[in-house]
Amino acid sequence: MKKDKGAKPKQIRLWDESIENPFLEENRRRFHVSRNGRLLIGLAAVLVVLMLAAVVLRYDFLHRPVTAARYFSMVSSRLEELWRLFTGGGSVNAADYSIYTVVIVAIVGACLAVCGAVCQSVYHTPMASPSMLGIQSGGMVAAVLFLFFCREDAEVMEYYTYAEYSEYLSSLSFYELYAQQIWMMAGCLLGALMVIFISTRAGRGKMSSVVLIISGSLFGSFAGTIVSLGQYYFTYVDATTSRTYALMAIASGTFANTYSFTHLLMLAIPALLCMGALLALSPGLNVLMFGDEEARSMGMNVRRFRLLIFILCVIPSAVILSFCGQISFVGLVIPHFARQMAGSDHRRMLPACALLGAASMVLVYTAALCTGYTTSINLITSLVGGALFLVFLLKYRRARNADWA
Numbered sequence: 001m002k003k004d005k006g007a008k009p010k011q012i013r014l015w016d017e018s019i020e021n022p023f024l025e026e027n028r029r030r031f032h033v034s035r036n037g038r039l040l041i042g043l044a045a046v047l048v049v050l051m052l053a054a055v056v057l058r059y060d061f062l063h064r065p066v067t068a069a070r071y072f073s074m075v076s077s078r079l080e081e082l083w084r085l086f087t088g089g090g091s092v093n094a095a096d097y098s099i100y101t102v103v104i105v106a107i108v109g110a111c112l113a114v115c116g117a118v119c120q121s122v123y124h125t126p127m128a129s130p131s132m133l134g135i136q137s138g139g140m141v142a143a144v145l146f147l148f149f150c151r152e153d154a155e156v157m158e159y160y161t162y163a164e165y166s167e168y169l170s171s172l173s174f175y176e177l178y179a180q181q182i183w184m185m186a187g188c189l190l191g192a193l194m195v196i197f198i199s200t201r202a203g204r205g206k207m208s209s210v211v212l213i214i215s216g217s218l219f220g221s222f223a224g225t226i227v228s229l230g231q232y233y234f235t236y237v238d239a240t241t242s243r244t245y246a247l248m249a250i251a252s253g254t255f256a257n258t259y260s261f262t263h264l265l266m267l268a269i270p271a272l273l274c275m276g277a278l279l280a281l282s283p284g285l286n287v288l289m290f291g292d293e294e295a296r297s298m299g300m301n302v303r304r305f306r307l308l309i310f311i312l313c314v315i316p317s318a319v320i321l322s323f324c325g326q327i328s329f330v331g332l333v334i335p336h337f338a339r340q341m342a343g344s345d346h347r348r349m350l351p352a353c354a355l356l357g358a359a360s361m362v363l364v365y366t367a368a369l370c371t372g373y374t375t376s377i378n379l380i381t382s383l384v385g386g387a388l389f390l391v392f393l394l395k396y397r398r399a400r401n402a403d404w405a
Helices: 024-029 035-056 068-086 095-122 135-150 162-170 174-202 209-237 242-252 261-280 282-288 292-297 302-324 330-342 346-371 377-395
Strands: none
Touching: 035 068, 035 095, 035 330, 035 346, 068 095, 095 261, 095 282, 095 302, 095 330, 095 346, 135 174, 135 209, 135 242, 135 302, 174 209, 174 302, 209 242, 242 377, 261 282, 261 302, 261 346, 282 292, 282 302, 282 346, 292 302, 330 346, 330 377, 346 377
């Protein structure tokens, strides 16, 4: 049989339109939401559930045993209080204060996680975090200096009724009320500048991750020594002074001082603005992952970009430390898990990191509420964060030759 020379060769059909697209129904079921979108929606739903649990289910089971019937009765009354608050009936039993605190906890977790992820990408080291870059260390030294020079030994811890305490706070000026926070913010900035300066000078103008970690560790050890000496001195002079309790609260981490709408605004405004700016700069962070020389060849001013990122990380970290005290491991551990979930693209990774950090911080706070350790948040984050980081090292990074990007 002769072949027709003018006939075109038959093309192989890669897809038969008569067969229904097997992915079409799946796309309809998922409302055309991408994988990253489903991840963000899932993390947001988990965060909302955890925040509601922290408000409604809180109770110190470790120190105050309770029967099941009485506990469910308290949960029911709290739900009624929330319903009355949201329907305009006013607050009962400080229900609004518990909501403010939980929102602050979520913002703190999100901000620390995002700042940690950005620091790890900008300085090309998996160990970078607000606590490693001298931010928290500088704030702790400033807190000790403030308590030593600006508070007297005669200031003994006093206990007030709610009305007396409100009247006392209203009599203070803005600086008297937030002098400690102002000193700590300045200390955070100076501590971070010192670590960056030492690292740059040691690297002859170039940023070395090894030198950065060493400088941060040395400065952290120096700051820890000063804090220990200060705590020893305050306890030796008088263990009942307000200086001793203030330093313990700062070193242990607590949300007991963040409970009002004013506290929420003072902490949320700088934190959310800086987080929004970091999210907007995520394309530049992707470029910087290729290295400084490659970023310069693409037209980026690396020095100016790093300075901007540095400022955007220092400001919220300083505000968080000044109001909530020292909270470790959140900015170190959460970014690594976020990269595993959303990838290395900062446009997808930073939102996932923020939601995962917020959910983790609310979960830790809920555990602290249920065990009575709300004044030792740093203890729980260190224990849980250290264990999670060890699991991460063994499970995900065992065979990747320290490729952390």
